[in-house]
Amino acid sequence: MSPATKPGTVYGVGLGPGDPDLLSVRADRLVRDAKHIAFFRKAGRPGQARTLAHGLLPENATEHPMEYPVTTEIPLSDPRYNEMLSSFYTDCTKRLRTLTDAGEDVVVLCEGDPFFYGSFMHLYTRLRDDVPTHVVPAITGMSGAWTATGAPITWGDDILTVLMGTLDKETLTARMQDADALVVMKIGRNIDKVRQALKAAGKYEAAWLVEYATMPNQTVQKLSEAEGKVTPYFSIIVVHGQGRRP
Missing domain, CATH: 3.30.950.10 (Tetrapyrrole methylase, C-terminal domain)
Incomplete structure (x- = not known):
């Protein structure tokens, strides 16, 4: 990031339990105005958060899917599970930082509330000290x-x-x-x-x-x-x- 470039902001936006009518006004505005949209999904699937936001995204928004390397294929007790996910979240953080370093804002779509058992928490803890990061709360599932x-x-x-x-x-x-x-x-x-x-x-x-x-x-x-x-x-x-x- 050049000294003259103002860093972009990462927004973790809670989409609520599923009904788009239950989005907050702020969440609706951020999603509809987003230039960059990021979301988690399982490989080969559209992703639940992306599905919930269908019809809200601007036509010119650039989408950044973040595909889990593992979901239920490895037991939670297997050390590889945490190792693979930790590396995955670190890589996702780097992708988002590339955008924010260029002055771009990024909206990360989150099912339910971002701070309630959500994947976004793992990005938040990696970003908050270096990148402007804001969370938009939501109705939980x-x-x-x-x-x-x-x-x-x-x-x-x-x-x-x-x-x-x-x-x-x-x-x-x-x-x-x-x-x-x-x-x-x-x-x-x-x-x-x-x-x-x-x-x-x-x-x-x-x-x-x-x-x-x-x-x-x-x-x-x-x-x-x-x-x-x-x-x-x-x-x-x-x-x-x-x-x-x-």
């Missing part, structure tokens, strides 16, 4: 999911616990037992383990399964009525709190 059930997630002094389906069964069970209200994310191929943990914790019959929350293909049903069903990765399980109320 879990908020869209519990709203879809038509019942409040917490009452009074209820403690809400958020768990990842990727955790081991013992940890899931213990945390579920301690929870008043519960959200389980990243279900997908972990569904059988999550079911077993919910049953062991005594919360199975109270659990709801929400798939593609707020999207046109949204489905909402009691988990006990979805036996044998293969759930998509973008599904969330909700157990409502039953705490104090007037």
Whole structure:
């Protein structure tokens, strides 16, 4: 970057749970005005964030897909998993810095909220000390999911616990037992383990399964009525709190 060039800014823009009507005004403006759009995706796929933003992007925007080197092909416990992803995020950071060093702003599309289990966090921590980086918060996918059930997630002094389906069964069970209200994310191929943990914790019959929350293909049903069903990765399980109320 030449001394006369003002550095560009990286914007991590939360797209919300899926319904474009639920974007913030700021997110909508940034996406529609973007000259450079970056987004994560699995190789050979359009990418969930890019799909959510379809119809919002300017025709002349330059797209910068960032393709994961690995998703579920290697167990999370394998040291190679973190090594490959760390190298991937470092490379993505370099790509974005090439643009910002040239004075270009970049909008990074993020599913849900950028600071809630999102991939953008790994770019943010690598960029924030050297590049102007701003985050646009959004409605989370879990908020869209519990709203879809038509019942409040917490009452009074209820403690809400958020768990990842990727955790081991013992940890899931213990945390579920301690929870008043519960959200389980990243279900997908972990569904059988999550079911077993919910049953062991005594919360199975109270659990709801929400798939593609707020999207046109949204489905909402009691988990006990979805036996044998293969759930998509973008599904969330909700157990409502039953705490104090007037």
